[in-house]
Amino acid sequence: MNIGQEVLELLKEEITQQSYDRYIKQLTYDTKKSSSDLAIFYAPNALICNWIKSKYKEKLEHLFEVKIGSKVSVKITLKTSTERKIKKITEQKIQHSLLNPSHIFDNFMVGGSNQFAYTAVKSVSEKSGKNYNPLFIYGGVGLGKTHLMQAAGNVLQNQGKNVIYTTSEQFLNDFLRHVRNQTMENFKDKYRKCDVLLIDDIQFLSNKDVIQEEFFHTFEALKNENKQIILTADKHPKKIGGLEKRLQSRFEWGLVADIQSPELETKILIIKKKCEINKVVLTNDIINYIATVIESNVREIEGILSKLHAYSQLMHIDIDLEFTKNILKDQLLEKQKDLTLDIITKIVSKDLNIKPTEIRSKGRSKNLVYARRIAIYLCRDLTQSTMPQLALYFGMKDHTAISHTLRKINLLIKDDEDFKVKIDELTNKVTNV
Numbered sequence: 001m002n003i004g005q006e007v008l009e010l011l012k013e014e015i016t017q018q019s020y021d022r023y024i025k026q027l028t029y030d031t032k033k034s035s036s037d038l039a040i041f042y043a044p045n046a047l048i049c050n051w052i053k054s055k056y057k058e059k060l061e062h063l064f065e066v067k068i069g070s071k072v073s074v075k076i077t078l079k080t081s082t083e084r085k086i087k088k089i090t091e092q093k094i095q096h097s098l099l100n101p102s103h104i105f106d107n108f109m110v111g112g113s114n115q116f117a118y119t120a121v122k123s124v125s126e127k128s129g130k131n132y133n134p135l136f137i138y139g140g141v142g143l144g145k146t147h148l149m150q151a152a153g154n155v156l157q158n159q160g161k162n163v164i165y166t167t168s169e170q171f172l173n174d175f176l177r178h179v180r181n182q183t184m185e186n187f188k189d190k191y192r193k194c195d196v197l198l199i200d201d202i203q204f205l206s207n208k209d210v211i212q213e214e215f216f217h218t219f220e221a222l223k224n225e226n227k228q229i230i231l232t233a234d235k236h237p238k239k240i241g242g243l244e245k246r247l248q249s250r251f252e253w254g255l256v257a258d259i260q261s262p263e264l265e266t267k268i269l270i271i272k273k274k275c276e277i278n279k280v281v282l283t284n285d286i287i288n289y290i291a292t293v294i295e296s297n298v299r300e301i302e303g304i305l306s307k308l309h310a311y312s313q314l315m316h317i318d319i320d321l322e323f324t325k326n327i328l329k330d331q332l333l334e335k336q337k338d339l340t341l342d343i344i345t346k347i348v349s350k351d352l353n354i355k356p357t358e359i360r361s362k363g364r365s366k367n368l369v370y371a372r373r374i375a376i377y378l379c380r381d382l383t384q385s386t387m388p389q390l391a392l393y394f395g396m397k398d399h400t401a402i403s404h405t406l407r408k409i410n411l412l413i414k415d416d417e418d419f420k421v422k423i424d425e426l427t428n429k430v431t432n433v
């Protein structure tokens with residue numbers, strides 16, 4: 001047994017068997033690179049690595065010192081091949097094909113937020129070209145627009161129809177390529193002779209006049225022959241801007257349906273479905289936890305599930321709540337890296353209807369103080385800013401003023417239920433931007 005293993009054995013006696021098996025047991029000691037004052041351990045992945053660093057590093061250093069009688073610094077680091085392996089498992093899930101065969105109606109969970117769009121797309125898939133033409137679906141990122149549109153595409157393709165699915169960006173590139181190669185006739189043939197045209201993220205055509213012109217003619221040709229057109233965008237046609245009037249009005253000719261963020265129950269249904277599809281087993285408390293922490297983006301939920309799956313496979317362990325919380329913490333931290341004081345202040349200011357400049361001013365009215373306290377608390381909690389930096393940003397005398405405010409806020413959180421709820425609510429808003 002090498003010295004590293006001996007120290008891990010010592011640690012084993014001080015922690016639970018579960019923590020040992022789950023984390024410490026996964027470490028390997030590098031006998032070659034370690035020296036009398038440096039101990040290097042490899043962790044199999046970033047999660048374990050960070051976890052051990054934060055929870056056990058000091059303990060390990062202490063045990064080394066006990067064992068050999070002099071100071072040793074412990075370094076926990078990654079075996080690079082492992083990271084690559086995780087990335088690969090996660091990436092394998094992302095398929096690139098024209099119509100994704102798993103984007104089918106059966107896999108799409110319906111709730112109040114998407115009921116209308118779902119019904120519209122379903123009816124188009126049953127009677128294409130006759131019911132709503134064009135069908136225009138709009139909504140935020142990751143809410144299922146592409147999934148729904150392709151679900152109709154899959155049904156119609158299975159009926160032998162010639163279905164084209166493309167993003168408006170690909171459509172534009174295809175157009176430019178044909179112009180360059182002087183093969184515009186082929187381009188027209190392709191898009192004007194299909195039975196069903198699905199164009200995703202049409203907002204990309206905004207302010208691109210030439211392609212709008214071309215698309216207009218494609219649209220007219222298909223529409224005249226009752227060929228079904230389905231479009232998606234991040235906004236209502238009226239709000240896209242930079243669209244030719246005639247296009248904008250045509251987009252509203254058929255039916256415009258929106259998708260909203262899923263409610264909690266729908267999120268839970270979606271998670272359960274994704275687990276079933278990906279053969280991931282999660283208990284209800286874990287499912288509920290993920291559904292409450294992730295605000296709306298379903299793609300993000302999927303990312304978490306595949307990460308959970310990948311880690312649990314590599315580590316040969318079952319996924320439990322503690323483990324899930326750790327993975328999510330990582331994910332939230334990742335997002336928080338991009339959070340700035342400006343963004344937080346802006347969100348608080350919008351929510352409380354007070355200008356950012358006022359929040360950062362020296363004003364003492366009750367509303368201002370309230371907003372400022374919340375902003376300071378969130379900035380401290382969710383960014384890496386130091387107290388002097390916060391003092392500077394919020395126009396306070398120095399770091400003691402900030403520290404005083406933080407103490408005050410912590411008291412309020414303890415004593416004032418309404419204040420606590422507001423803090424939680426805004427924390428959620430800020431971490432989900």
Ligand code: ADP
Nearest residue numbers: 107108109141142143144145146147270298299
């Ligand atoms: P959008 O095109 O609106 O950005 P996508 O259609 O790409 O979103 O959806 C993102 C992911 O979330 C997809 O993998 C999709 O299968 C999944 N998804 C979204 N909404 C639902 C839902 N209601 N039921 C099941 N899966 C969903």
Ligand code: MG
Nearest residue numbers: 145146147200
């Ligand atoms: Mg999409």
